[in-house]
Amino acid sequence: MKRAFATRLHNYTARHGWEPLLSLAYLAFLFVPLLMRGLSDSDDWARLPFHAGATWLSVSLFLPLYFCVLHAARRFQLWALAGIFALGIGLLPWNAFANTYVIYAGALLIYLHGGLRGKLAALLLMQLIYGAWVWRHYPPQWAGLHIGMVALLSVTIFSFNYLEQQRQREQATLKLTQDEVRRLASMAERERIGRDLHDSLGQTLSTVALKAELAQRLAGRDSQAAAGQMQQVAAIARDALTQMREAVSGMRSAMLAAELASAKILLEMEGIQMQSQMQELPLTPGHETALALALREAITNVQRHARAEKVSVRLEHDEPNRQVVMSIADDGRGGATPRGTGLAGMAERIEALGGCLQIESAKGQGTRLRLKLPLEAIA
Numbered sequence: 001m002k003r004a005f006a007t008r009l010h011n012y013t014a015r016h017g018w019e020p021l022l023s024l025a026y027l028a029f030l031f032v033p034l035l036m037r038g039l040s041d042s043d044d045w046a047r048l049p050f051h052a053g054a055t056w057l058s059v060s061l062f063l064p065l066y067f068c069v070l071h072a073a074r075r076f077q078l079w080a081l082a083g084i085f086a087l088g089i090g091l092l093p094w095n096a097f098a099n100t101y102v103i104y105a106g107a108l109l110i111y112l113h114g115g116l117r118g119k120l121a122a123l124l125l126m127q128l129i130y131g132a133w134v135w136r137h138y139p140p141q142w143a144g145l146h147i148g149m150v151a152l153l154s155v156t157i158f159s160f161n162y163l164e165q166q167r168q169r170e171q172a173t174l175k176l177t178q179d180e181v182r183r184l185a186s187m188a189e190r191e192r193i194g195r196d197l198h199d200s201l202g203q204t205l206s207t208v209a210l211k212a213e214l215a216q217r218l219a220g221r222d223s224q225a226a227a228g229q230m231q232q233v234a235a236i237a238r239d240a241l242t243q244m245r246e247a248v249s250g251m252r253s254a255m256l257a258a259e260l261a262s263a264k265i266l267l268e269m270e271g272i273q274m275q276s277q278m279q280e281l282p283l284t285p286g287h288e289t290a291l292a293l294a295l296r297e298a299i300t301n302v303q304r305h306a307r308a309e310k311v312s313v314r315l316e317h318d319e320p321n322r323q324v325v326m327s328i329a330d331d332g333r334g335g336a337t338p339r340g341t342g343l344a345g346m347a348e349r350i351e352a353l354g355g356c357l358q359i360e361s362a363k364g365q366g367t368r369l370r371l372k373l374p375l376e377a378i379a
Contacts, residue, residue, distance in 0.1 A: 020070055026104070027062070029097045030055050054094045058087050062101065069108045077112050081105055085126055089133055099150045102130050106154030110161040123158055127151050170269075204240045256283075259292040260313065263299040267311060270303055276313040281324055287373055290349050291315070291326055294357075294371055297342045298328040306332030306367060322374065323355075329368040336361035346371075 013021070034052050061083070068080035088101030105126060109119045131147040138146065218225045260276055267274045283291070295313065302308050308330035315326045336343065336359060347357040355373040 016070075020067075024063075024066070026100060027059060029100045030059065030095060033096045051094045054091060058091045058095075058098070058101070062087055062104075066104070066108070069111055074113050081108055081112065084108065085130075089130065092134075093137075099130070099146070102126065102150055103153050103157065107157040107161055109158060110165055116162070119158075123154065127154065204236060208236050208240070255288055255292045256295065256315070259295045263295060263313070266299060266303055272302065272308055272311055274311045274313065278313070278315040279317055281315065281317055283324070283373075287324075287353055290353055290355075291371065291373075293349065294326070294346050294369075295328065297346050298369055301336070301342065302330050302332065302367075305336075306330050306334075308332030308366065318372075321372075324373045326371045327368065328371075329366060331366045333363065334361045334365050334367050335363040336367045343369075 034048065034055060065080040065083045065087075069077050069084070072080065084101050085105040088098050088103075088105065091098035091101070106123050109123055112119060112122075127147075127150070130150060131143075134146050135143045212230075215227075215230050256278070260278065264274050264276075299311070302311055309332075311328070311330045313326070313328050315324070317323075318325050343357070343359065350357050350371050350373070353373060355371060358370040358372070359367070360370075361367040
């Protein structure tokens with residue numbers, strides 16, 4: 001039973017995160033009036049079991065409605081939201097903090113389908129209905145404060161949820177843009193290689209075919225001449241192999257080039273300037289992948305944590321030390337730790353390939369990463 005619950009909890013949080021569950025903590029406010037009645041010296045404690053039962057019943061009704069608004073089909077969401085709002089109105093005579101449900105209803109409006117104007121109109125309508133009900137059943141001096149507090153909290157939480165929803169949509173759009181940049185970069189690289197192979201190898205292979213046919217004809221009459229032709233075929237084939245390697249060498253930098261383009265888009269969205277100076281180096285696919293992933297992790301850290309204005313990226317060949325070096329520097333707040341923000345995993349990947357990661361990140365002086373790979377890593 002416990003294992004099944006833990007599995008379902010893990011699956012839910014993996015898909016939706018912890019925020020929907022943590023937001024249920026505000027239900028604790030419903031039990032504040034019950035606690036106050038239980039601690040008071042008045043005769044109200046005699047009615048405490050009834051009030052507590054009504055509150056617990058409302059919670060049991062609220063939970064399925066809450067998750068229905070978040071995850072159910074569109075045609076059920078509005079009815080579930082109306083049910084939550086009705087709980088707040090209906091429980092109020094027995095629980096002064098039943099307005100918690102009204103605030104929940106206002107906050108959850110953002111998850112309904114439709115435009116912002118419709119949601120704002122629904123929020124206004126809920127506040128008017130709630131305000132009219134409270135004004136009719138409670139003293140004016142108490143009702144005004146009650147209505148104002150609920151309206152303020154509802155509008156504030158609704159606004160926060162709306163801004164967060166917009167931020168998530170922008171992040172999703174940005175991710176799609178970055179994925180498209182990577183896809184287009186890979187496609188362009190494949191097309192370039194296809195053109196290069198067609199141009200450089202087409203004529204070469206035709207020559208090889210002609211030379212081979214000529215050698216075949218000469219084999220019976222002049223073996224020495226035939227051998228000379230075959231030597232030329234071998235030389236042409238070696239040249240063709242060299243041309244093919246040169247054509248394909250650029251493909252290995254496609255992933256790193258795509259990550260660089262994606263990083264520029266991400267940083268420009270945040271108003272961060274990026275400068276890059278990348279030396280063309282024929283890296284093995286494994287090392288190319290490691291450098292590309294390291295660049296992605298470093299740029300993500302800059303975007304999320306650094307508060308930087310400028311970033312520079314360099315890839316160069318350190319000939320004296322027979323190393324390839326990639327440097328990523330920013331002018332942010334610094335203070336990055338080797339075990340934090342994904343740097344530990346980055347270091348492990350580089351070290352597994354015989355390289356090393358150096359970090360300079362004094363507080364207030366930005367962060368500088370230097371990734372070094374041995375020359376043997378170059379194909």
